[in-house]
Amino acid sequence: MTFRAIRILKEVGCIAAEDTRQTRKLLTHFEIPTRLVSYHEHNKRASGPELVRMMEEGQSIALVSDAGMPAISDPGYDLVCLAIEAGIDVVPIPGANAALSALIISGLPTERFLFAGFLPRERKKLKEELERLRSVPATLIFYESPHRITKTLEVMREVWGDHPIAVVRELTKRYEEVLRGSFGECLDILQEREPKGEYCLVVDRNGVDPASGSGEAGDWWIGLSVAEHVAKYERETGDKKEAMKRAAADRNVSKRDIYNALLQK
Structure with a gap:
């Protein structure tokens, strides 16, 4: 106050x-x-x-x-x-704000950021929303509840790969805490103890190429074989079909072409 x-x-x-x-x-x-x-x-x-x-x-x-x-x-x-x-004056009285407070202490880039609020609860809609945000080259900020935090991080890693993130809870309160690392590292910690309190997720997506949504700008995969290209995405997502789909999109070919190339390796 x-x-x-x-x-x-x-x-x-x-x-x-x-x-x-x-x-x-x-x-x-x-x-x-x-x-x-x-x-x-x-x-x-x-x-x-x-x-x-x-x-x-x-x-x-x-x-x-x-x-x-x-x-x-x-x-x-x-x-x-x-x-x-109604033509009534609206006057802001600034105070504590979780999104900006989390951004400040996250250690992630602050030059360009997007506050996206609460994500959809249903898994399919959640994935669709993350796909829409996939090509946004900025630090992304979300609010999340303790009983959904683990699922949300798992789907983020599945859709985006393993990016730097700050998981911040109970901002400006007695039990304020911040976890910094990759999705996987933060998930490991959260799975060891019961999540409590209201969370803010701050995700570094500043390196994505807006045209492709890839986690690295430009044709980063040039010089990789198809198998190496797919393997990189498979490590990030844990899903070979999704990895093949992304590799096909990067190379502007069909998934069948990627499949045939893998058979011939």
């Missing part, structure tokens, strides 16, 4: 909170008596217009999320849009 945030919460007429129970603890700690109302994903369609009506009547309202900055991967975004449509 910043001094400015505490002052604003004391001055506004009302505080819209994602979780009123959690926010009440915060207000009690800082001796803030301001009225609390509920605003979250499940009541935003009814609560949002009512909050806008209150602001149009002259009330000032502070928006507080359950954790981190409001409107980042939470329903605060919808309220901001409603306020803008």
